[in-house]
Amino acid sequence: MSRFERPVVVQVSRHAAERVVFDVNDAATILLRDLTRETKKRKAAMDACLRVLRGESHPPAARRAFVAAALEAKILRSD
Numbered sequence: 001m002s003r004f005e006r007p008v009v010v011q012v013s014r015h016a017a018e019r020v021v022f023d024v025n026d027a028a029t030i031l032l033r034d035l036t037r038e039t040k041k042r043k044a045a046m047d048a049c050l051r052v053l054r055g056e057s058h059p060p061a062a063r064r065a066f067v068a069a070a071l072e073a074k075i076l077r078s079d
Contacts, residue, residue, distance in 0.1 A: 002052050004063045009078040010070050018077050024052045024059055027066040035073050045069040 002024035011018045012034040021027050028049040035042050048065035051057035070076040 002059055002062075004059055006063075006079075008063065008067055008070065008076070010075045011077050012075050021066070024049045024062045027062060028053070031066070031069065034075070035069060037073065039069070039072060041065070041069040041072045 004021070004023055004027075008021040008027070009018050010021060010030060012030065019026075019030070021030065028046065031042060031046050031049065045062070045065040045068065048057065048062040052059055052062045067076060067079050
């Protein structure tokens with residue numbers, strides 16, 4: 001199961017609606033499609049999501065990494 005205990009709310013652009021991220025798949029999609037700047041935090045979040053999807057890690061680790069990347073990209077609305 002790759003669901004987050006608590007969803008994360010992001011807004012990928014000023015004109016986009018807020019999006020509620022419920023699980024690792026949603027987070028990975030946003031990292032791939034919307035966060036195009038290559039940063040260490042984005043890469044760490046991508047790696048964390050992949051580890052969960054492979055069954056090598058747990059969702060809380062991916063959630064923490066995603067929140068850090070979202071904060072850095074200034075798209076985090078609520079954690």
